Amino acid sequence: DGGITQSPKYLFRKEGQNVTLSCEQNLNHDAMYWYRQDPGQGLRLIYYSQIVNDFQKGDIAEGYSVSREKKESFPLTVTSAQKNPTAFYLCASSPIPGQFTDTQYFGPGTRLTVL
Amino acid sequence: DAKTTQPPSMDCAEGRAANLPCNHSTISGNEYVYWYRQIHSQGPQYIIHGLKNNETNEMASLIITEDRKSSTLILPHATLRDTAVYYCIVRVEVGALNFGKGTSLLVTP
Numbered sequence: 001d002g003g004i005t006q007s008p009k010y011l012f013r014k015e016g017q018n019v020t021l022s023c024e025q026n027l028n029h030d031a032m033y034w035y036r037q038d039p040g041q042g043l044r045l046i047y048y049s050q051i052v053n054d055f056q057k058g059d060i061a062e063g064y065s066v067s068r069e070k071k072e073s074f075p076l077t078v079t080s081a082q083k084n085p086t087a088f089y090l091c092a093s094s095p096i097p098g099q100f101t102d103t104q105y106f107g108p109g110t111r112l113t114v115l
Numbered sequence: 116d117a118k119t120t121q122p123p124s125m126d127c128a129e130g131r132a133a134n135l136p137c138n139h140s141t142i143s144g145n146e147y148v149y150w151y152r153q154i155h156s157q158g159p160q161y162i163i164h165g166l167k168n169n170e171t172n173e174m175a176s177l178i179i180t181e182d183r184k185s186s187t188l189i190l191p192h193a194t195l196r197d198t199a200v201y202y203c204i205v206r207v208e209v210g211a212l213n214f215g216k217g218t219s220l221l222v223t224p
Contacts, residue, residue: 004158006158033211035211035214040216041216042202042214042215042216042217043159043212043214044214045211048211058211059211088156090158090159092158092159103149103161103164104161104212105161106158106159106160107158108157108158109156109157109158111156
């Protein structure tokens, strides 16, 4: 089945540790996105990538880093510089970046808790 | 992207139609209206989108007013599994979808 995979579903880390969240898609989509969601809030964009080896900062990129070495993979690293990393992290992909009808499809999310 | 206004919550009886309104009075001529929903602790799910004509798919119908300043998402026969937060988004730019707080729809037996 085609889709977006995020692993793990739940992740616990100690304060001060870097952690990398996985996002893989087999939809052959060009664009990929990382969002963060806090309780009772909408989604906020962290980073996005429209093509391999290129990515742009979103609204809340501070304390996060990404890479896009392969079309199907877009891992997100939450660094120790991120002040409040506990949140629900969502990865998405879309087939036609730059078009008005570009529809984003989301993965199941990773819930990160920093202790 | 234009801003949207949605009621924070709505109720609907199972089997009845759920009509979710959205105001987007500052929408531009080339901005599309998108609807997503998010069931608790899951990733958002795409429902439908449109520009100015009414649209229908297997999940829902989208009715856009002639002046394009508002729209309504219709779930024709709501089920308990339709309980979710529904987001109305208008967009023209590449990049992120601007998710607000959406409408929390509760479908009751």
